[in-house]
Amino acid sequence: MAQDTHAPLRLAVDIGGTFTDVVLERGALRITRKLLTTHDAPERAVLDGMKIVLDEAGYGFEEISVFVHGTTLATNAIIERRGARTALLTTEGFRDVLEIGTESRFDQYDLFLEKPAPLVPRALRFGVPERIDVDGNVVTPLDEAAVRALAPKLESAGVEALAIAFLHAYRNPAHERRAAAILREELPGVEITMAGEVAPEIREYERTSTAVANAYVQPLMASYLTRMEAALAEAGFAGITYLVTSGGGLTAIETARRFPVRLVESGPAGGAIFAAQFARRLGVSDLLSFDMGGTTAKICLIEDAEPATSRFFEVDRAARFLKGSGLPLRIPVIEMVEIGAGGGSIAQVDTLKRVTVGPESASSTPGPACYGRGGDRPTVTDADVALGLIDPNGFAGGRMTLDKAASEAALSRDVGVPLGLSASHAAYAVHEIVCENMASAARVHAVEQGADLGTHAMIAFGGAAPLHAARVAQKLAMDRVIIPPNAGVGSAVGFLSAAVAFEVLRSRHVTIGRHDAGEISAMLDDMAAEARALVEPGALGAPLVETRTAYMRYVGQGHEIAVTLAPGQSALEDASALRDAYEQAYAGMFNRVIPQAEIEVMTWSVLVSTVPASPARLPEAAPAPVPAPIGRRRVSLGESELDVPVYDRTALTPGARVSGPAIITEDETASFVPGEFDLHLDITGCLVMDRRTARSATKGEAA
């Protein structure tokens, strides 16, 4: 392959729960590798993987210009409760805010439910006299002596990290800052997180929970980052390191040390950036990214080539991914839904004789019944084997032989017999229900974003997605499915096209029309300066863009809508323009506006970012000949029995066109093209499936 030695050499690494993915890029050269994650010292797999791809390309560490790193270490530390011994300092009288939470039950009917244990036990939660009111005025001055008096207690309790979360500190952080200063003096070894800094937003439970999570993972992340930096330096690396945040931006290592909670969920964010990058390259502005792996499926909406974002996330949700069952985090995140639907999801029949699939997963051990590793419960993969969608002899590039009879036996026993269905009908039921579950999650996600999926294309990646994508798309009335190459390491590839970015959020409650534009403008300038200071070290002089957003609602409502603000103070002075912008967004979501109701802003945000890599839209490939199928397979989908040609993906060249039904196999996965779809390979190597009776243009009338 021609190597472009003028282009910068860039590496990306994504540490996941099972695999560490490595991608090397220089110009058009791309080398990828998957290694098992080394949990005891994650930097080992990182260095090993980097060395393997560098060796293969013939480069050394010293030639790397940019190293982009994403990791689930912070997430896993929370889920496995392996973080630091953390204490919490609150306003006196509110030390249980973390445990009282929302006072609700995430499952109405479960008499035996357990709430997630708080990251800080009650014995390590301390209240100190101080109080700031809703307008930021000091009601009770901080009792500095009481703060100082806590130091020996914290020390003797072996506290390694501390979160400080005072009421209304998003409005006035003076007390938090003073308390932190005192305790830094007294306890120099303890990492301190101020809630008003890490999540300066109204709602004390979410803010405190975020601060506590940050403190909890900080020592572990700081130590990991230091070890990794040292190991890289020793190997000769002299480039720049970026960390990927949950919001999909890149950040400098120092920022990652201060706000490690912002690194939670960076892997899935990489997947969304990967998808967004393809959107630009393919000239498709609106996409639904669909990432289906072994245990879960993640779905994310991408509009105008930007993933949907949110400022709320729940980490460590209970088994069924139920809303409200995890620990809330107020951080900028790429908004996605995750459900328990993957290749390993287990199927069964409930008391209503309904087929249920997941969230329980057979994982890699014992695995699906067809793996023959001790698993005997039917999974989605078993259903796909029984239907003929997966070739038992060609799995994982032929390195593994699957036991189709075991799949059929498990499906028969657990699904077929209770419902009076044959093994193949039982398999079809499982396939159909898992697709419906994912379509349903996508539908809810689209509703929450006010989007019409009929105008979107789907981009599918992750090992299990290509077999199910077209069926899910059909259910969502979507006409195009794109399956990119390197789908297995999509997150890490996505990292390399992320922008250097930081978003600063702050709550300041104002009513439109009675607001002081000068004051707000000054606050936004402050926030922009704060964000710039964090972005500039990593931007290396690249031009920066700034996006200002107001989270607005009618006075009295509980949920805000993000409204992008025009730049400059004058935009803030024009109350009627602000009102119009809000009402336009509101009507888009809810069909109507509320006449005469006042509008208020709760929270403001400033995002400072380099301009994301924007690959040029590529031309269509010229028609190319279609190679002969490498075989044919019987596929049975409910009532229809199909004789399906099988093609080898590597034998297809851009421009080749195939009509469904067809199966396209490759090493890591296989794609199923239903009869209603045509497939072609585009110039970037993506498989593109188009529904033959595309009706997106007339969909509005049809509904």
Add this chain to the structure above:
Amino acid sequence: MSKSPSVIEFQVMWDRLIAIAEEQGQVLIRTAFSPVVRECGDISAGIFDPQGRMLAQGITGTPGHVNTMAESVGHFLAAFPTQTMKPGDTYICNDPWKGTGHLNDFVVTTPVFKDSKLVALFSCTSHIVDIGGVHGLDGTDMFMEGLQIPMLKLVDQGKVNETLMAMIRQNSRLPEESEGDVYALASCNEVASRRLVEMMEEFGLGTLDALSAHIIERSREAVLGEIRKLPKGSWTYEMTADGDDTPVTLKARLTISDDGIDVDYAGSSGPARRGLNVPLPYARAYTSFGIGCVVAGHIPNNAGSLDPIRVSAPKGCILNAQPPVAVHSRHAYGQLLPDMVFGCLRQAVPDMIPAESTSGLWIMALHGRRRSGPRDKAAFGLAMTLSGGTGARPGKDGLSATAYPSGVMGTPIEIAETQSPLIFLRKELREGSGGAGSYRGGLGQVVEVASREDAPFSFAATMERVKFPARGCEGGENGAPGWIGLGSGEVLDSKGQHEIAPGQSLVLKTPGGAGLGGAASRDPVLEDSDRCNGLTGVQA
């Protein structure tokens, strides 16, 4: 669909109906103004067939609304026969006996048309922030409790009933918010109707008849299947509750047979003088919810799953109060009914049943006028729901400061402070309030609030479990009774209006859940952890 749908197609369509009802509820929450709706989720949403049978409901919602709304649509159909309904119509009502038990809850029902045929109805309900009337339970008949809306058209073929809207505004202390809430109710039905028509087109359905029959039959059979696993027989349980002037007796007889579960409340006290009376639909809602938690938690709620559970109470008793008695705080006893059901079932299946909980929500209803800010915005009203502890469960401690059976969420302090001139001085777990036992009851909480201004504010108390706490079982101890008073230590009556003077603070201590099993047999590790975390010991 040319042929009859397969089992799998039925299942997919059923799931889709549940998802549509959930979307309906989410739209309602996101567009509502009433704090108790938007921060607490005090709503319900559901889809009904043309005969008024509930087919699916949103997962979000609170039982008192869900199961009452299930009956409510039948009343709409009686008042407005389907042949008189037109596309673009929407109906409204807040009759406590035809809706969800008190005037604050508006029920809004919208017929859905496909190819000019009525195919279904969407109904939803939420708590309107203010409809006039006296605050809290002070009314002695329903005419004192605020605006009454009989069965009316809210929207006539797309045209909003402006006369009614003007009446609603005129009768509310918070007119804009109340009007906004009515719009939110109507608009969530519209969104859901659109979704249903799309779904019917996708599946080629002309009517929901076959699907409706499938859902109702399957659910009914599944619930009956679960009931048939239980021992048969009849059990009784009795509870003394605080009451208003005098204690109230609640009596239940629960009978398990092959064709369902019957609960009868004969022997319970007569009507209360003030607004503590419970219309039967509300009593039925919480009774069937309690039973559902034990026998049918995983079975979707609909007309079929509710059918095998039958609830009765003699006309005129406090659980089947008759118009025009006052019903504002019907939750105080309605929410005790799962404990009544559990008391009976504990004798049949002890391993499945928790000890008594706080159960009744402590609604901290605060009103007053701001001294600062614009004059026309001076009135404020705040209704925060506070939870106590739940009862210990076989094998597990109770949950602290957690709502059960209600499904609402608490209001963040910082949000409450943006909506009122009040300042909270404390909100933390109430140490030592969980009933001891080999499994401990959940803890209550202590909340203290004052005004930031030199002004009084009023508090409408409707609290239960102040005189009679949650009772322990199998040797477990009672939870701590609740406490209401001032920062000065002065005790306040747990029922009625109080004026909190400038400079004074209001203190509420919610009850603890009861313990289960003798405390002597508690796991020493748990006991140590409780002590170390300050959960047990001297009662706060």
